[in-house]
Amino acid sequence: MAYMGELGAGSSIYIENQDNQTVVTAIASSPGQQQQTSHSFTTGRWSTSPELFNSPLGVVIKLGTAQGNYYLQVQSHRIAQIETMPPRHTLESIPLQQVVQPPTPPIPSMPSMPPLGMGNRFMNLQPLQMRMGNMHMSMGTAATVTQTTHNNFCSQCGTAVTATDKFCANCGHRLH
Numbered sequence: 559m560a561y562m563g564e565l566g567a568g569s570s571i572y573i574e575n576q577d578n579q580t581v582v583t584a585i586a587s588s589p590g591q592q593q594q595t596s597h598s599f600t601t602g603r604w605s606t607s608p609e610l611f612n613s614p615l616g617v618v619i620k621l622g623t624a625q626g627n628y629y630l631q632v633q634s635h636r637i638a639q640i641e642t643m644p645p646r647h648t649l650e651s652i653p654l655q656q657v658v659q660p661p662t663p664p665i666p667s668m669p670s671m672p673p674l675g676m677g678n679r680f681m682n683l684q685p686l687q688m689r690m691g692n693m694h695m696s697m698g699t700a701a702t703v704t705q706t707t708h709n710n711f712c713s714q715c716g717t718a719v720t721a722t723d724k725f726c727a728n729c730g731h732r733l734h
């Protein structure tokens with residue numbers, strides 16, 4: 559059960575009853591940005607529909623619950639419980655309309671941030687490791703090639719020979 563009231567100038571307020579909690583969300587929109595303030599109060603289940611009023615002190619919400627009446631005051635970015643209702647003659651009723659669900663809080667977009675950052679760091683690391691691997695491999699290959707041509711293998715058939723061999727044991731190629 560959620561209600562929405564238009565406060566004018568792009569501002570609106572959502573009031574929702576979730577079990578024993580009343581969640582009040584104040585939204586202030588201006589071109590290019592939206593500010594959302596949400597606050598939860600333990601009020602118990604509503605026994606009647608909430609009422610919304612404009613008062614000199616800000617917007618006042620009246621909640622009728624099984625545990626009695628609750629009054630909440632909304633001042634720009636602050637939502638607080640107040641003891642009593644401001645004088646009735648200072649109040650101006652704001653129509654509330656029932657909505658299916660209040661706006662999605664901005665919180666769900668936050669948890670996706672850290673895994674994304676880790677993914678980027680991973681992708682940066684991999685080319686570095688690969689590059690280091692290639693350097694190591696090419697250095698090793700160069701060293702082996704130098705050794706091979708000189709002493710350890712027959713230049714004709716590739717059989718391993720010792721530096722002191724005059725002829726290849728496999729093909730008879732003259733080594734020196």
Ligand SMILES: [Zn+2]
Binds near residue numbers: 715
């Ligand atoms: Zn040989």
